[in-house]
Amino acid sequence: MSNITLFSQIIKKIDRSIFKKLVNEKQTDKGCKGFDSWTHLVSMLFCHFAKSTSVRDISNGLRSATGNLNHLGISKAPSKSSISYQNKRRDSDLFKELYYSLLKSLGQQASLKRVKLKIKVPVYLLDATVISLCLSMFDWAKFRTQKGAVKIHTLLDYDGKLPVYVNITEGSVADNKGAYNIPLEKGSVIVADRYYNDFPMLNVWDSKEVFFVIRHKENLSYKSIKERELPENTAQHILKDEEIELANPISKNKYPGKIRRVVVWDEDNEQTIELITNNFKWAAQTIGDLYKSRWEIEVFFRDIKQLLHIKTFIGTSKNAVMIQIWTALITILLLKVMKAVAKYRWHLSNLVAFIRLNIFVKIELQKWLDRPFEEHKKPPKNKSQGVLFPEYL
Known part of the structure; x- marks a missing residue:
């Protein structure tokens, strides 16, 4: 049995x-x-691991861990006003740079063969996802006439299934424009x-x-x-x-060079897919x-939206939204x-749920990850009650 909580051991990986x-x-x-950057980071990670829905939930949740906060590296639980104030004030680039630094030091562990x-x-893999916002509350996040949104432009590493580049913009920015850098x-x-399909951009990639x-x-x-020969017996x-x-x-x-065009039949969706390379x-x-x-x-976009607290935000300023998204990426890492x-072969959704249930339980992290369902020990066979005075038998 560990002397520190599961959450404390997870935080120590940073x-x-x-x-x-x-x-x-x-x-x-x-x-x-008092509310330094480390306390801020721990508070926002708690927001995602515990899926707290407000600054009140974060403050009360950490306050309930009295006696265990020193293991998290913080002296006392932050107040609601402190979290709100620093979410608006503290530079979100701190958490952005931390994500990329942790990706270098920890990302190789997550890569699969x-x-x-x-x-x-x-x-x-390159794509973007939209997170809808209320324009009256998030007036900086322009998307449509009566809607607000942020768009997360993501370049995902296929092996590690983690972003190597993220560009967070207003929802109105086109996908290809968000990928220029x-x-x-x-x-x-x-x-x-x-x-x-942005030919100037593709031409730069080719160059x-x-x-x-x-x-x-x-x-x-x-x-x-030129028509290229198709395989005769394989890849029909x-x-x-x-x-x-x-x-x-x-x-x-814009793109003067030759391009290869491949047409593939998608049997699952019963459609043709036309590709250029x-x-x-x-x-x-x-x-x-x-x-x-x-x-x-x-799949990655689905996971961060469903498993972490990223579809609704605890602050309305642009900086607060950025901090919540970057700390979500640190959490998924x-x-x-x-x-x-x-x-143990965890599904990510099960791992998130089990951590949430045991976040302040004192369990050794690695043993818990390997054997989350501890087996009951069977009693030894032929065990009989001892005799108090055997000499009188």
Whole structure:
């Protein structure tokens, strides 16, 4: 049995030296009175792990852990007003930089051995998700005439299923516009949906020797240059494999090079999927499998929305929303690391639920992750009651 709570052990996975360095760089503790950056981080992580719905829930929840707060590195539970004030005031970039720092130090633990995709190059999945907001309360989050929203533009690592780049914008920013500054790794491949048919952007990727697999729009104007042979006995779902060039003069000026076009039959949804890529070496089936892998980013978006506190916000300022989203990403990183090191085959939803139920229980974290349902020990066989005075028998 451990002497510290489950939540305390999870928090200890965050390297305090990394966090202190970021605090010193950002000067986020300058002028604070008691509610320092570390207490702020712990409070927001508690918000996600306990799925607290308000600053009152966070304050009361941490206050209920009296006697265990010192293990979390905080002296006392923060008040509602302190959380609200610092969510509005403290620079959200602190939590953004912490996420990327933790991704470098912990992200490798969450990576899985690649099974389905046979290529060895890094694979990244690109997409965006919208979180709706009330425009009257979040007046900075422009989306539509009477609606507000933020959009999370995400580049997801296929192996670790964790974002390597996140750009949080107003909901009105187009998907392709939010992807202009994504990091480009030479030799890697980026997989995306039709909303990223941005030929100037794709031309930049091609010039940086980055491969792309994009679902093209139905109205794409092109001219076929060469038909490529289709496999005879395998990959019968590949309907077409050809080399094309853009026919529209404006588009061709934006992307003058050749493009490979692969048409795949999606048996599950009974539809054809038309893909474009700048890779002419991989098998057509590999191109189709790459696009099929894009579903993993949809799973990631579903997880952060359903399992963490991210669909509603405890503050209305832009900074407060940013802090809540970045701390949600830190939470999902910690969860995936725990899931990866556990011997028990956790579903992420079950892991989140069980942590919530046992958040202040004193259990050894690794043993609990490996054996969440402790087996009852069977009594020894032929055990008989001892005789008090055997010499009189």
